[in-house]
Amino acid sequence: MNESDNNENSPKIWSGAGPDEVAADLRPLVDFRDEGLPLKELEKMLEKRLVPHLVRYDRPAFHSLYNFIPEPGARLGGELALRWNQGVTNWIVSPGGVMLEEMCGEALCRLFGLGPDAAATFMYCGTYANQQALYLALHRAAERRGFDLARTGISGFPDPGRLAILTSADAHFSLRHAARMLGMGENSLIPVPVDADRRMHSGALADTVETLKGRRDIIAVAATAGTTSTASVDPAPPVIEVCRKVGAWFHLDAAYGFSYKLLPECAPLFKGAEEADSITWDPHKNFGVPIPNSVLFVRERRDFERMSIFGKYFNREEDPEPNPGLKSPPSTRPLSALPLVATLRHLGVEGMRERLRGPFRAVRKLAEYLRGEPDMEPAHRPDLSLLCLRVTPPGVPSARLDELQSYIHERIKREARRSLSISRLDDRTVLRLVAISPGVTFEALRETIDHARELAADWRREQGL
Numbered sequence: 001m002n003e004s005d006n007n008e009n010s011p012k013i014w015s016g017a018g019p020d021e022v023a024a025d026l027r028p029l030v031d032f033r034d035e036g037l038p039l040k041e042l043e044k045m046l047e048k049r050l051v052p053h054l055v056r057y058d059r060p061a062f063h064s065l066y067n068f069i070p071e072p073g074a075r076l077g078g079e080l081a082l083r084w085n086q087g088v089t090n091w092i093v094s095p096g097g098v099m100l101e102e103m104c105g106e107a108l109c110r111l112f113g114l115g116p117d118a119a120a121t122f123m124y125c126g127t128y129a130n131q132q133a134l135y136l137a138l139h140r141a142a143e144r145r146g147f148d149l150a151r152t153g154i155s156g157f158p159d160p161g162r163l164a165i166l167t168s169a170d171a172h173f174s175l176r177h178a179a180r181m182l183g184m185g186e187n188s189l190i191p192v193p194v195d196a197d198r199r200m201h202s203g204a205l206a207d208t209v210e211t212l213k214g215r216r217d218i219i220a221v222a223a224t225a226g227t228t229s230t231a232s233v234d235p236a237p238p239v240i241e242v243c244r245k246v247g248a249w250f251h252l253d254a255a256y257g258f259s260y261k262l263l264p265e266c267a268p269l270f271k272g273a274e275e276a277d278s279i280t281w282d283p284h285k286n287f288g289v290p291i292p293n294s295v296l297f298v299r300e301r302r303d304f305e306r307m308s309i310f311g312k313y314f315n316r317e318e319d320p321e322p323n324p325g326l327k328s329p330p331s332t333r334p335l336s337a338l339p340l341v342a343t344l345r346h347l348g349v350e351g352m353r354e355r356l357r358g359p360f361r362a363v364r365k366l367a368e369y370l371r372g373e374p375d376m377e378p379a380h381r382p383d384l385s386l387l388c389l390r391v392t393p394p395g396v397p398s399a400r401l402d403e404l405q406s407y408i409h410e411r412i413k414r415e416a417r418r419s420l421s422i423s424r425l426d427d428r429t430v431l432r433l434v435a436i437s438p439g440v441t442f443e444a445l446r447e448t449i450d451h452a453r454e455l456a457a458d459w460r461r462e463q464g465l
Contacts, residue, residue: 013059015052016416025049060444061418063433066256070339071288071355073346077339078290086335088122089325090314097335102322104337108295111349112261114274119301121327122294122336126255126282127174129296130222132307132328133278134165134178136298137220137249139306144247150306154183157217164216166190166208166242168200168234170227172253190216198230198380198425202238209242218242220249225270226257229423229432230379231386233257236272252276255294259286260384262353263360269383277303286356286385286436289339296328304328359385359435365442366433366449375453379430388423388430391456395465402429408455418448 017025026049037045056062058069070078088097105120123129135149141163142149147156154160163184167175169191179188190212193204200223212218221243223234236252243250252258252273258281260266261273273279277299284293298304304327310317315325325331344352363385370376370389379388390405406429409422421432431452433445 012416013056013062013419014054014416016414017053022053025053055419058437058439060437060439060441061448062437063435063440063445063448064419064421065434066282066285066436068286068288068436070290071343071347074287074289074339074343076346077342080342081335081338084335087332088335088337089331089333090323091319091321092314094335095321097338098322098324100335100341101324101337104341105295109297112258112273112297114279114297115299117300117302118274118297119304119327120295120297121304121324122333123296123328124292124330124333125294126172126253126280127177128329129255129280129294130172130174130251130253131178131181132296133249133251133280134175134220134222135182136278136303136306137165137251138163138182138184140249140303141217141219160184161187162215162217163188164190164212164218166192166205166218166221166248168192168222168224168227169194170198170229170232171222171224172228172255175222175253194232196380197383198227198232199383200224200234200239202235205238205242209246218246218248220251222251222253223276224257225252225254225273226260226384226386228256229425229430230388231256231382231384231434232380233269233383236270236275240272240275249277250275252279255280255282256285257384259283259356260360262349263356266360266384275299283340286359287340287343287352288355289336289343292334293336293340355438356385358438359440362440362442362445363387363433363435366445369442369446370449375456376449379425379428385435386433388425388432390428390430391452393453393456393460396456396460400463404456404459405429405431407459408452411455411458412448412451418451420448 029049057067086094086097088094088101091098101122108120109118139149142156157163165188167189175189176186179186190208192208193201195201221239223236223239225233239250258279261270279297281295283289284291307328308326315323347355363382367378367382367387370378375391375393377390377392379390390401391408392401396404405422409431412418412420423430423432
């Protein structure tokens with residue numbers, strides 16, 4: 001490890017070391033001994049051995065994933081939550097923490113324009129929120145068939161193999177986790193093709209429903225607002241129509257995208273979102289709050305009753321006070337609402353809008369710029385602040401373009417001076433640029449594009465093209 005990698009002024013966004021080198025640096029940290037270390041010495045060890053290998057999400061050259069360093073208000077809330085280490089599962093553990101979570105959830109429902117009966121609960125991550133949402137869908141389907149899923153389990157369905165959940169072909173893999181954990185299996189997930197903008201194709205959705213008629217029982221349709229690969233927003237109205245027609249639960253996985261509903265210029269993309277039976281949202285993705293910070297909304301607060309398990313010493317059925325642990329697991333949870341409350345009070349809603357608007361506009365401007373560049377091929381029109389593209393220099397055979405994108409990605413990863421990610425769309429390899437931090441400007445994105453061009457030229461020389 002180079003000492004300069006730990007410098008605030010280092011051009012690197014992380015050390016760039018390989019797994020073996022990182023492990024060698026970290027080994028003294030896990031050399032647990034009978035004797036302890038003074039805090040000052042421990043702090044120096046952490047700064048020297050761990051910090052260089054952590055990624056600087058706040059650098060303008062970081063545009064690969066949904067991460068950011070907490071903004072000052074969120075940091076204040078996070079430090080207070082850590083100092084007091086409050087569990088907020090039930091009233092007797094933390095009256096203040098419980099009420100703050102409950103009131104924050106109510107305020108968020110109003111902020112996002114959800115209905116008067118909507119409610120929210122905090123979760124550890126979007127994966128768990130999606131899992132609980134599909135459990136609620138399955139539970140309601142069981143109720144309609146006359147049995148209690150919580151007691152009987154999936155075997156209560158005459159033929160569990162008929163159960164189906166429709167999802168976008170670009171849906172997040174956490175839905176596969178959910179299907180596994182619920183005992184439904186991945187075969188219960190039926191992918192619906194996407195259109196040219198990578199949104200769930202409304203015509204294909206209707207065709208899929210017709211094809212499954214009489215053969216499968218559709219218990220839910222899981223749309224996505226901000227797909228993982230392209231941040232595309234599935235249209236809600238066609239999903240609402242299908243769900244009403246077949247009596248299915250409408251879940252909206254908006255872990256990344258729901259924040260943008262606050263922007264007037266993005267609001268039309270979320271038309272009908274308030275009709276969803278459940279919505280997943282991750283404030284830790286683009287609100288600049290500490291991980292973990294995820295929220296599950298439901299349209300009808302009574303739907304959370306399907307999660308309730310009463311205890312003998314807390315979360316008792318006769319308790320008059322609110323107990324968040326009755327709405328969602330786990331039975332120990334952090335005070336995640338506090339950093340979120342703090343950042344919204346510090347920045348204000350309009351300040352948060354401006355925070356979201358900067359990266360959003362940067363990506364839009366980049367997409368416009370690339371449309372006029374003969375050696376660049378945008379893979380879609382961006383709905384939010386993410387763009388996938390391919391570097392396509394003249395003279396490179398189309399059959400080798402996947403190889404070129406992989407080369408660019410690997411070179412950038414090894415250099416550790418900037419960060420982008422890679423994905424697959426319709427069996428094509430694409431480079432993926434994400435703008436989360438307000439520091440990610442059009443100029444910063446264009447610098448990465450220009451560097452990708454330089455690396456493409458290197459590859460062509462190496463390949464003799």
